Amino acid sequence: MRRFLAGLPRAAVLLVFAVAIAVPLSLVVFTSLKTANGFFASPFSPPSDPQWQNYGRIIDPEGENIWRAVLNSAIVTASTVALVLLLGSMAAYAIARIRGWRSTALFAFFVGGLMVAPQVYMTPLFVIISQLQLVNTFRAVVLVSVAVQLPIAVLVLTGFMRSLPQELIDAAFVDGGSEWDVYRRIVVPLTRPAFATVAIFSLVITWNDLLFPLLFLRVEELRTLPLALLQFRGEYLTNYPVLFAGVTLATIPMVAAYLAMQRYFVEGLTAGSLKG
Template sequence: MLRAIPRQIALILFALLILGPLSVVFFATLKTTQELYGEPLALPATPDLGNYARLFESENMIVYFLNSVVVTLGSVFLILLCGSLAAYAISRMGGWVAASLFAFFVAGLLIAPQVYMVPLYTIVDALGLVDSLLGIILVSVAFQIPVCVMILTGFMRGLPRDLLDAAFVDGATEWTTFRRIVLPLTRPALATVATFSFVITWNDLLFPLLFLRTDVNKTLPLALLEFRGQYLTDYPLLFSGVIVATIPIVIAYVFLQKYFIEGMTAGSVKG
């Protein structure tokens, strides 16, 4: 019992460390710009939701929000589809071919995206996908596939081999085995990858800043940059946009946290 007290104190301090800045940001959305600059850490004298109303009235936030939804959901779907197929093939093949393929995918983690921005832009421009949501989706998928393959391959290698062999004996094809047996058993790992990819894609600023040009195609993180001024920044409005952008991430984690934790735990022992 006494051994748990230092751990609980550490968790409380960590929670306060996280909740402190979040509380400041949230209460700032209920203030005016003058009130925020005058008393940045004080509670709002008269809480007002006008910043949220102004956010959707004067800005194209609905368009930006929908663009982020399309890019994020499209990227997550393709990442799970392509990554799970590649991981299943690697886990089933074995031998030096599987090891080479696995090393090929994992090698994508060794290079930061900032290193290949110029050749990446050249390729996307040659394909005519600059300033399009499809281009952002394909780039996001290519960037996150290595992590997906690494996690799913480690999980699928830990699946009972006899179960898969029994499916083949009963006449199941590779596709049937993958769809009806492997995918349901891999659900925790898929949720882990989905949560990771959702957060990364939703918060991504580098690729939209590099490829998107027109307002109609901007995503939410890129649109929030417009709230910065050269001499004065409307922080209550900016913080309101940050809160709105955070809500989908919180909702996704609440629904997927059980599978996320299971996937991370299983992946740590089933490499």
């Protein structure tokens, strides 16, 4: 009994914080399933009679057509993740394979990018992108996102590749493997856990990013999910249920992926904290 009482303050603190996290997220889902009047009448209760037509309005191809934004986000995100993994792993392989000052210099070159906040560069980046005639193309967002994310990718992948047993790589060369064979058949498969970490990091950052789409995608057909949500805010500020149906739809993929692959999410997103 005394032990139970002694544990109470701890349990209370943990419970309060759990409620603080759960309430805003639950209210978003609750609200998305009410009618506007139902929401005004009882804004906090779970929906008694789920109103799926709010979602219908968001996905309606004649209306908000959120599928378009989902597709746009998916294209941008998939290309970014793929390029970050490909370029990041090639750079990391080179840094881990060659020795001496060239390796150090290359590593410093990539990781130096950690010092950079993209917010600082929004004006010059916009100028470069418009000089390249890339405004209103997905390539603009992908190119800039890859450049911004490569430092972390190189940092994580190089660290992992350096820890691989050197004998294994030497043996492959003795067996007559080319540099490309060793990279593709030995190093990449062994680096899979680090790949997962980097992929998740890149996935979450890109899927959720507002800044680069805001700067470079200036027509409605190209808008990604965060941009679409920002526009819904203006349109539906008096119709919360529709607005939050959009928020829920945009959030489900990340939350589902997080629940399925928690460990990699935690690793991937705290890898960002190495930035300093």
